[in-house]
Amino acid sequence: MSNEVVDMITVVIDGFEVSVPKGTLVIRAAEKLGIQIPRFCDHPLLDPVGACRQCLVDIEINGRAFPKPQASCTIPVEPGMIVKTQLTSAVAKKAQEGVMEMLLINHPLDCPVCDKGGECPLQNQAMSNGQSDSRFEGTKRTFEKPIHISSQVLLDRERCVLCARCTRFSEQIASDPFITLNERGALQQVGIYEKQPFESYFSGNTVQICPVGALTGASYRFRARPFDLVSTPSACEHCASGCSLRTDVRRGKTLRRLAGDDAEVNEEWNCDKGRWAFKYVTAADRLTHPMVRNASGELQEASWPEAIAAAAAGLQKTSAAVLVGGRASVEDAYGYSKFARVTLGTNNIDFRSRISTAEERDFIASTVVRAKTTYRDIDRADSVLLVGFEPEEESPIVFLRIHKQVRKRALKVTAIASKLSIGNEKLSANFVCVAPGSEATALPSVALTAQSVILVGERACESAGLLSAIAALAEKTGAKLAWIPRRAGERGAIAAGAIGNLLPGGRPVADASARVDVAAAWGVTSIPSSLGLSSDEIIAAVNKGTIGALVVGGVDPLDGENHHEMLEALQKAFVVSLEIRPSAVTTLADVVLPVAAVTEKSGSFLDWEGRSRNFEAAVVDSLQRSDVRLLSMIADEMSKPISLSTVKAASKEFASLGNWDGAPSALSLTSVQTVSALQANEALLTSWRRLLDEGSLQQGEENLAGTARKPVVVISPKRAASIGVTDGEAVRVSNSHGAIVLPVLVEAIHDDAVWLPRNSRGSHLLATFGVASGAVVTVVKD
Amino acid sequence: MTQLTPVLSAHWDEKDSFTIAGYKRHGGYDAAAKALKMEPDAVIQLVKDSGLRGRGGAGFPTGMKWGFIPQGDNKDHYLVVNADESEPGTCKDMPLLLANPHVLIEGCIIASYAIRAKYAFIYIRGEVTHVVRRVQQAIDDAYAAGHLGKNIFGSGVDLELVLHVGAGAYICGEETALLDSLEGFRGQPRLRPPFPAIAGLYARPTVVNNVESIASVPAIIAHGAEWFSSMGTEKSKGMTLYSLSGHVTNPGQFEAPLGITLRELLEISGGVRAGHQLKFWTPGGSSTPIFTSAHLDTPLDYEGVSAAGSMLGTKALQIFDETTCIVRAVLRWTEFYKHESCGKCTPCREGTWWLVQILRDLESGKGSEADLEKLLDLCDNIMGRSFCALGDGATSPITSSINYFREEYIAHLTHGGCPLDPHAATVFASAKAGV
Ligand SMILES: Cc1cc2nc3c(=O)[nH]c(=O)nc-3n(C[C@H](O)[C@H](O)[C@H](O)COP(=O)(O)O)c2cc1C
Ligand code: SF4
Ligand code: SF4
Ligand code: SF4
């Protein structure tokens, strides 16, 4: 993969030779031989501290022995090194047993009631590397039992072995140094600053890497013993970062999710949303039975055959289009894509159930389908440019990866935005402050090389001309480009062709040979040749009467700017809704088909890199109601089969299609909008969604919601002075549709801009304003 | 009979020894002016040639330490003076600073010039308010006199000297913990490498030296390396402050050539308090294994003390006569280590917590002889297993006292408590008795 030359060093450990790259720590070299040196503070992704002293071994270098045992987690291998671990050195063995005995003197006898019991490194290593008896007869140190250090993390200081993994993670990886070690001696303890709880988007990782039960998650506490859990490797459905996860289920119920290991993607981390937002799956209002609107206009539970027949009948009658949200798995998206073309005979399909533009669709077909930028490219980049993208909020693992390089080698980060974010501050980003809508004008000032990486978010489409300017910039500089959508399914939906200008594998609809390709693979005579409509156009067409039916999968009307039109269209059209919970769509639908949530089905996502992220069903759903299976049944009923009766079949067929190797479509330049002049009280709206907000997949998890950043209105010092407000005072932001009143935060933001969270408590911009960015709003003191 | 060699303490008896005028009366700041006319490397070489070894405890050659600072690296360099003096028994730096703060300032000028540092810091323990005030006044006076700040002595050399007051933690005397504390963090020792000479304060090349080490430098510049190395023994050169405390007639500072013996020092200081005999003593503070009267003729230099099984440390000679209960003394020291353990590493943090409990039981006559083996085994599990030398030091009094006074430990068990009268060991005991 790379041609970097690595110096190898050979050392002898317990009599066995092993060669490892220069710089490898002795504890890691031993692992390579299968020799497990006990440890607590050591963690491969954190800087060594050598605090717990559990990993002591005897070392000699070229015949010269260290006078005392050394911490193998802090010492890199050297040529001529001979290491004796507990297996071959009596001194090392006694040292380790001594440390273990001391670690246990102040440890409470909590194992029977401790969440960690059964998967606890302290329990395990006390058994493998400790003595059976303790000689301690004195008094143990005690603390008040667990204290909340945030609404979702509890700390039991008696159990803590003071390894500083949690504090190092928070400082080194997340750059959220909200927990520290305080006090000294045996009273040393983890603590928070009293005025600032441990509200980090990544706090759950500390619970996972705590080697004892000192840090526990409020939601999992006392729910299970590890040996009662069945674990399934999964992929996270919350964003496009692509975290590998592990889902732990007990008697059919998901009790927790942990970050999985994937060195290429999430390393060993994930964010708190991915870890703790899974209660929506077991929400009391989960749809369980198909429903069909009866003669009197009411939705009524129906049998599956009835519902499928009703769906087929309705769709057969009129011209139909497909709206599929950005959360579908690749297999389901492929099902929708094929269903539109083969069964409905149309290219009218769009996964972009959010603010979207024609420029973006062109950008996707011309540029995104070709993008090969990966996490590794961030590791090697000479600089990273962020446009319309807030990594910490919108793709947190991308944030961690950039941060890793910022910390390691002061990677240069430039952010073109209207407001400086907490995340970009942590990346020490060079903040290029522009008015909302003027992002493109700042592009020429950024120096880029072929080693640079441009990360552009889905919000870039909200600024006319920006995406085409970025594509041109990447072309000119040779910089690597990646488009990072927020939702986990978008990149897969593009690959599956769930958009009007692309067929599966990035094949342009406009290209005749591409159509022939797909038609042949699908065994149909032809694929419709006219470009499909976008989601906005589909909705307009329904309202005009040219489209009569909609198949809607996982779409929230409030995600778009035109939700009034959307609701009108849902009312007008014959709607088949595939959903997991009741929504504005199901309420208006004619046929509702309950489908499986991610934990209940198998499948895959493509992360922002385009990398496949597979998941297995963690909870068995006896009906295997993956969308693709239901679509296949409707297609059969309509006698235009898509023959995808299982996820496996869909995935196999999709893979066999491969990627388009012909020329991608070209991107025409869209011109940049000019911003209108503002009155004194007016500002241009800018916003993004916070990682933790009122998103529907986060519902039902109050502990998680408790750590969300507080909703505020952000304005510049100049504007604050002009309207006479200071931090914390109420400010009213309004347009002709509605108004939002929130406390103000005066910060680094463009003087012409006002920022609000897009979908947080008390701040639902699309529902209230009908717009979310670039529009003129009025800002006054409330 | 070795004679005292007052150099640092030569003028402490003068009323104004601490003022800039008093200091200058005896040639103060002439050495700095002289050094600033030399090549910096020549200054380092001179200090190397003198054989000066660090007076903070470990005895590391000072000139060599300065020589480790990479030169021409385009980075700021820092000098940090360790004035945290917290080791039980150690009490030389504070009197020195009280009586003659300018000698340290002059030393800072010379050392900073040698290592090419434009900033120097004095990290002083927070409890000694009177010393803090005096040193700050001296610094202000030195600035006013043009000896600090821009263009010192018109030499074109700049030096800013900052006094930083610690918050009272023994561990902040450990040089890397000191650097963390100086940077504004909680003081805990850092992982080495990198050593301070490469990445110290704010990750820049840094020299950390004890007050007495730096204060010794002006005299070396003034009188030459040969003068300095003519004092002391083969590998332990020069004069140094020996601090006598405890059951001694005239406690205080005694400046003598390295290698003097306790017998000689006791003679000079009037001996163990009248009517009593020496029972045990520390050669270099509580972290150094204790000695007994068998060691009265041990040369108090680095080699001599270590050959006899202890360490010269800070030359803090705490003298205990036969009225002192060894178990009680060791327990008090151990309580100190437990209180001062920074908590970073398991053996010291948990070990001192445990040791105290066993010693308390022993002092009150509880336990059995097997507890002595347990104590020794615990010390074996702490010594050399801890992250820094504090943990090692905590074991010294215990292992050495059991070595020399096992019988007295056992006597506590057979006696059901301490067989000695604790009041007899106090100052007021002898006062009352009119001895
Ligand atoms: C627990 C501990 C406490 C220490 N306290 C002091 C101190 O108070 N003053 C001091 O000069 N050195 C102290 N030291 C030694 C310093 O780490 C360091 O070696 C010394 O300041 C170097 O100066 P020198 O080379 O001039 O001796 C301490 C070391 C340890 C391990
Ligand atoms: S809470 Fe856990 S991770 Fe943090 S220091 Fe304690 S034992 Fe280590
Ligand atoms: S970063 Fe994204 S993929 Fe990873 S756990 Fe969080 S939400 Fe899931
Ligand atoms: S030995 Fe360990 S716990 Fe003790 S002071 Fe040093 S680092 Fe802290």
Ligand code: FES
């Ligand atoms: S694992 Fe090596 S010191 Fe903790």
